[in-house]
Amino acid sequence: MEELGWKMVRNCGGLPLAIVVLGGILVTKHTAREWEMVHGNINSYMSKGIGVGQQHRGVSQVLALSYDDLPYELKRCFLYLGSFPEDSQINLEKLYQLWMAEDLVLLDDVGGEDTIMDVGERYLSELAQRYTVQLGVQEEDFSFGRFQNCSLHDRMREVCLSKNKEENFLNVFDFGKRKGTKPLDSSCSSSSSNAKVRRIVIHLGNEEDYKDDPRELVSNFEHVTTQGHLRSVLIFGDDRLIMDSHFKYLKVLTVLHLEGVKLVGFPKAVGKLIHLRYLNLRNCELQGKLSSSIGNLRCLQTLDLRDNYANLIIPNVLWKIKKLNTSIS
Template identity: 40%
Template structure:
């Protein structure tokens, strides 16, 4: 079942230094229930041969042949995480040569039929002693701790989540209260529940125990696709744009971004999210990314919908029967294929309550001829966050002219998208915009022309420029006047004025691109 620690153990092996020295190349890919064989093969090859530029354009048969050749040529370790069906493995098998090759494949699965018994390592539940780290507890807490570990079914995920909620509780009365809450909650759900449902109840209790300021931060993680690594810096900016990070919670010399990092740290301590630490952590950057365990993500999505916090729509499943979205404050639409048009929204629906709209493709490798077209943003006039990532726009300039009417917009991302060659002036007149991501896809050498007006965006705090951004007037982009700017990525002295950098007195992060 989920939560036994399969992925955790596989990741320990994958990241082991001796293992890394043994193999020339490694690849990690998550499969889960949303199985797409072409996507799996592309992701593996992109990690094994990162310099190969044609992988995104290969058909499935070509990918199988290519992967077969790579695995015969060099020693590789491939981890296929969370594969559900035997049929899925049978489809993938022909891609991996059998015989005298110096490669290893590690699968994690809930399905014992995936592999024969001789190749299977079955994880069990924790023992009673493993479920309680008694050497770290005072003797008077040990008995009550054992009771709670038993109620968690000795499942590592459930034990660690309850342990996380106890992290800062030092007295016997605090532990007794948590123990009583588990009893009361399980009784309310009825007797004789199965293991999976019992685990869900324990996780549900851990969500209820979160302080008020962490609940929306946790629920917001439901926006992101299953098994996706969520880049921590992007998450902080979204939390801030949503108003989830309180200025009142700032400590001495802390920024809102520092508070956001502290919130993520708290969620990690409570074992609500799994965090990845960068290879070279610093005082400024403690976390590289985070992700949700699939059981925790199920909890996140159900709570988000139950509380009217967020609606997530899979476009491929819903395009012929788009669900009602009236009075929903946040909408995330995930799509790989299919043309999206704002006519998908019912004309009679009330969308004035919508604050966040995220239209996300899985990645650039799935670019097709399908287009995203939004011709009228009048329905969304109170929108604060608009994310259009890895999209292909039918008419980028017209779409962005409409975006320029969203006076309440705080966060705009066009990351990885195509079909935008010029930004209208109206974008630079948005009064509250503090995050602007213009790092569009430039694989076809498209140049993004900007009015030389960035310097007038006085509230802008985070600016992401693609290496192909340049001014319409032929002059270098001026940045002087961005007194609140904290992040500047993609700066290129060929297209922007380097003399303005010392004038950005609040700048905390600068990433410089190559000047040709």
């Protein structure tokens, strides 16, 4: 096993990330035969020639192997991390709630006194043990689990996005222009592979990205959200105006994440999304009275209204939502 270990480490190109990820794979293997299989898999990946340049070719293969070695339920949870913006600190409470709404936590793993949140924490611990995610610093005053947040290393995020594209798990649209990327590739948006994707993630950028043509954002966003088969829409950005018409086609939506997106009033069409399980309106600058149509969301499990204006009035309709686990104002 020591000899096999040295051979595999040589494929890591001396980079610490690849070495610790390899360790995360091997820590679950307890026999020489299992180590031989990992070594053979690394050689097989190396022979495919995937990667940029000889220096990083082995690193790419080790990271890809770390994903393929994950159990089915952990693969889906890992892929979901690709939703969040680059270099972001992912809040664990939010992550577990999203996993729960997306049915990524297997009910067979919930037993005894465990809750779905407990299983979500266990999943993340397993991912961290394999070094596919990095856990945030523990805080003494943090009451939800042992850690506050997690993040993805840049190279691991590349693997995550690549696997998402291969498996049609989710699509990411980056409307920001500062990085030199096109707001939207319409040919990609209408492709057959895109028709199979049930989850989309939209990175809006900020005010500077659309100062030349503010209508461009509205046009691009409408194009993406006219896909009636979508189950999840996660939007990240700030200081953006979302129009009510954007939601009228999303009749089977179960997850809607609008945190940080500026809204002019509560979108009435959201009250018609009766299949919603997760609704995040945190820091959306809502004010006045929330629409009573929110009481129509009988499947809602999570509702986050934090960090809105202090004078936000919530109508007495939340009692109608029998499955609601979290209601925060």
